[in-house]
Amino acid sequence: MILIISKSEMEDTTNQVMDWLDTFNGDYYRLNGEDFMNKADIINGQIQFESFNSEAITVIWNRRWSSRGLINFENEEYYDALGAKNSSTLLRSLRQENGILRSFLHSKLNSKVWTTRPEKTSANKIKNLEIAKSCNLSVPEYIITSNKYKLSQFAKKHERIICKPISETPFFSSSIENDIVETLILYTKSFTANQIEEEIEDTFFKSLFQQQIIKEFEIRVFYLNDTCYSMAIFSQNDKQTQVDFRNYNDAKPNRTVPFILPKEVEENVKKFCRKAEYNIGSLDLIKSTDGKYYFLEINPVGQFGMVSYPCNYNLEKKLAKYLIDENKKVK
Amino acid sequence: MKTKKLNKKGALKESIEHLENQLPLFFKNPEIKEQSAKIDVSNFLGLDEFPVYNSKRSACRPCYKPISKIHFINE
Amino acid sequence: MNKSNYIRLFANCIPVKGAKNVIVCDIQRSTYFEIDMVLHDILVAHSNKTIEEIIEFYGKEYEDEILNQLDQLQKEELVHLTTENHLFPKLDLTWETPSVITNMIIEYGDYFQEKETEIVNDLIKLGVQYLELRFYVDVSNETLQNILQSIQKTKIVGIYLVLQNFPYEDIDKFLIENQRVMSILLSNATDAEDERYKDYNKISVVKHKIVNNKNCGIICQNSFQVNLDLFTESQQFNSCLNKKLSIIENGDIKNCPSIPEALGNIKETTLTEIFDSKEEDVNKYWNITKDQIEVCKDCEFRYICTDCRAFRESDNIYSKPLKCNYNPYNGKWEDNLRGSK
Numbered sequence: 001m002i003l004i005i006s007k008s009e010m011e012d013t014t015n016q017v018m019d020w021l022d023t024f025n026g027d028y029y030r031l032n033g034e035d036f037m038n039k040a041d042i043i044n045g046q047i048q049f050e051s052f053n054s055e056a057i058t059v060i061w062n063r064r065w066s067s068r069g070l071i072n073f074e075n076e077e078y079y080d081a082l083g084a085k086n087s088s089t090l091l092r093s094l095r096q097e098n099g100i101l102r103s104f105l106h107s108k109l110n111s112k113v114w115t116t117r118p119e120k121t122s123a124n125k126i127k128n129l130e131i132a133k134s135c136n137l138s139v140p141e142y143i144i145t146s147n148k149y150k151l152s153q154f155a156k157k158h159e160r161i162i163c164k165p166i167s168e169t170p171f172f173s174s175s176i177e178n179d180i181v182e183t184l185i186l187y188t189k190s191f192t193a194n195q196i197e198e199e200i201e202d203t204f205f206k207s208l209f210q211q212q213i214i215k216e217f218e219i220r221v222f223y224l225n226d227t228c229y230s231m232a233i234f235s236q237n238d239k240q241t242q243v244d245f246r247n248y249n250d251a252k253p254n255r256t257v258p259f260i261l262p263k264e265v266e267e268n269v270k271k272f273c274r275k276a277e278y279n280i281g282s283l284d285l286i287k288s289t290d291g292k293y294y295f296l297e298i299n300p301v302g303q304f305g306m307v308s309y310p311c312n313y314n315l316e317k318k319l320a321k322y323l324i325d326e327n328k329k330v331k
Numbered sequence: 332m333k334t335k336k337l338n339k340k341g342a343l344k345e346s347i348e349h350l351e352n353q354l355p356l357f358f359k360n361p362e363i364k365e366q367s368a369k370i371d372v373s374n375f376l377g378l379d380e381f382p383v384y385n386s387k388r389s390a391c392r393p394c395y396k397p398i399s400k401i402h403f404i405n406e
Numbered sequence: 407m408n409k410s411n412y413i414r415l416f417a418n419c420i421p422v423k424g425a426k427n428v429i430v431c432d433i434q435r436s437t438y439f440e441i442d443m444v445l446h447d448i449l450v451a452h453s454n455k456t457i458e459e460i461i462e463f464y465g466k467e468y469e470d471e472i473l474n475q476l477d478q479l480q481k482e483e484l485v486h487l488t489t490e491n492h493l494f495p496k497l498d499l500t501w502e503t504p505s506v507i508t509n510m511i512i513e514y515g516d517y518f519q520e521k522e523t524e525i526v527n528d529l530i531k532l533g534v535q536y537l538e539l540r541f542y543v544d545v546s547n548e549t550l551q552n553i554l555q556s557i558q559k560t561k562i563v564g565i566y567l568v569l570q571n572f573p574y575e576d577i578d579k580f581l582i583e584n585q586r587v588m589s590i591l592l593s594n595a596t597d598a599e600d601e602r603y604k605d606y607n608k609i610s611v612v613k614h615k616i617v618n619n620k621n622c623g624i625i626c627q628n629s630f631q632v633n634l635d636l637f638t639e640s641q642q643f644n645s646c647l648n649k650k651l652s653i654i655e656n657g658d659i660k661n662c663p664s665i666p667e668a669l670g671n672i673k674e675t676t677l678t679e680i681f682d683s684k685e686e687d688v689n690k691y692w693n694i695t696k697d698q699i700e701v702c703k704d705c706e707f708r709y710i711c712t713d714c715r716a717f718r719e720s721d722n723i724y725s726k727p728l729k730c731n732y733n734p735y736n737g738k739w740e741d742n743l744r745g746s747k
């Protein structure tokens with residue numbers, strides 16, 4: 001049986017893959033993280049929940065876990081009353097409880113075939129950059145530092161540098177009056193050496209800086225079962241999206257078209273995925289104006305609908321087929 | 332319905348700016364985007380519960396073509 | 407513009423040539439542009455040439471004009487320059503769906519209540535995604551609410567209602583609670599109703615009465631849609647009737663309500679049974695593409711227009727839709743509906 005670990009809300013990709021699994025008469029079970037946390041019992045080492053049966057499972061599509069945060073914001077006022085210190089203690093406690101239960105589930109399923117192994121779901125960007133280099137992929141030069149002098153030296157070597165999170169970009173929002181929601185935008189920032197000189201304090205919190213690559217276009221690759229499905233994103237034409245493609249321009253969306261990676265780059269991408277142990281993943285590359293292809297990062301549980309639809313790759317079907325085939329292999 | 336907790340306008344940005352020294356540099360000079368939380372009933376593409384998928388909030392969407400052409404009028 | 411580059415239409419901007427006009431269907435941004443025939447040739451027939459080679463082909467004297475036109479296209483973001491022509495493939499135009507039936511039309515009738523459970527189960531089994539639900543008589547809010555509730559069990563993501571009356575006081579509440587309802591067509595509307603619904607994009611009113619399926623089949627520019635699904639489906643299948651199934655007022659099961667041939671009656675059989683036992687009859691029209699239909703095959707709109715086989719110009723199964731008054735040979739929409747008398 002195929003196990004889909006997903007979340008219960010806002011996850012249409014899972015639904016679409018399920019449609020294809022239905023078409024292929026696939027034997028699957030969808031376990032939402034929320035349901036596991038709220039409804040499953042663990043009795044003497046056995047997970048008891050509906051028809052969930054870890055024995056029958058062969059292959060696991062590790063998609064998502066939960067759409068709900070650990071805090072229910074209906075009760076925000078009580079967290080305010082607790083204060084930041086106690087709230088963070090509470091949050092840590094909840095996270096630990098949650099984490100242990102989740103990893104117990106994972107340990108029960110340890111011997112199965114996973115699309116993404118549990119320990120691989122959040123990518124270590126720095127480690128991956130090193131693996132990419134060892135697979136002959138070009139990566140932008142980077143420095144992680146809290147020292148202005150070293151940063152200046154680095155910045156002088158490059159025309160521009162960018163600063164971005166080492167992990168994920170956090171999202172902040174707050175409701176104010178008149179039904180308005182404020183959101184904090186933390187797009188990738190771009191600096192020149194001069195700007196570093198003038199705008200940055202002498203010491204600062206350790207951050208990741210990368211040489212800014214002047215791009216001809218961006219490339220998103222969905223890697224599935226040793227095949228690359230690539231898409232070129234022409235974000236350079238548009239001032240609004242030059243630094244960071246997430247800074248969408250709604251009125252005139254960036255052009256997104258199917259793309260074929262040059263053979264050598266494709267081989268290196270595959271080598272990377274094998275070496276870093278990803279069966280599926282969504283990779284970001286840049287084709288720079290100097291003609292080189294740079295690897296930026298891999299998102300192991302990345303969205304693929306945004307590649308699948310514009311390029312008509314039908315990846316939902318391909319993934320369903322992959323799961324069906326793996327299931328057969330193991331059985 | 333419970334009333335949502337409201338913050339002061341600008342408080343989000345201000346707080347992050349005060350903490351700036353303890354945060355990685357990508358937090359520097361954040362921008363604030365204001366969005367209306369009001370739902371435009373008529374245009375809103377909603378979410379619904381789909382028990383077939385064991386999914387609570389999934390997207391509803393219009394068909395990519397007219398299902399029939401009974402609603403067109405020849406001008 | 408670097409003349410040693412190739413110039414390419416973005417893969418989602420696809421030219422379609424008609425007898426007189428050429429349009430570029432921008433299926434990413436859901437719009438289309440008319441372009442000149444010569445420009446079409448430059449982009450299509452000479453796509454393997456660099457700009458330099460193209461100019462050489464047409465002659466130096468046209469250089470300015472060619473560059474000017476290409477520049478225009480680049481500004482519109484319809485084309486891009488590249489030195490690596492071979493890395494930008496065309497869009498694969500295969501259309502695939504996990505559904506056995508993608509869209510369904512149900513005319514509400516006496517059969518419905520008794521058969522509701524069976525129909526809903528079949529809607530799930532067939533993987534139906536879109537539903538048009540027609541009422542030719544007034545409906546009570548309990549009836550409508552019950553139907554909408556049972557549809558919740560299905561995979562249907564978009565519902566279109568055709569109503570004679572709108573049985574709810576609170577429109578906002580109805581629309582919020584029934585997110586799958588994409589639009590409501592209110593027939594036989596009074597001036598007061600017109601006024602009441604005018605700010606709702608999802609609700610449209612018509613003054614005339616829609617009390618049977620004779621009103622269908624009208625093709626006009628408003629019925630065009632430029633998107634990947636329709637564009638690709640039209641390449642191999644009939645753009646209206648493919649994977650469509652209908653139940654009409656008296657329970658007859660048909661491909662579409664306006665088509666004469668009935669496949670069976672819901673009182674005696676089920677939708678899945680019909681599909682399994684009479685697949686040949688069910689999909690009689692499914693594979694008729696616009697490229698096979700008279701006149702349409704010469705029309706530049708053929709992949710953004712949807713077809714009609716129920717109302718056609720003649721008995722010939724490949725004849726042009728009756729209720730279209732576009733003439734692709736002169737590029738004009740004629741005032742009078744051809745053959746409508």
Ligand code: SF4
Pocket residue numbers: 398399400401622623624646647662663664665713714715716717
């Ligand atoms: S074939 Fe004609 S009559 Fe039937 S649904 Fe399509 S447009 Fe309407």
Ligand code: SF4
Pocket residue numbers: 625696701702703705706707708711712726727730731732733734
């Ligand atoms: S001629 Fe055919 S393709 Fe062209 S608009 Fe009329 S019905 Fe559509």
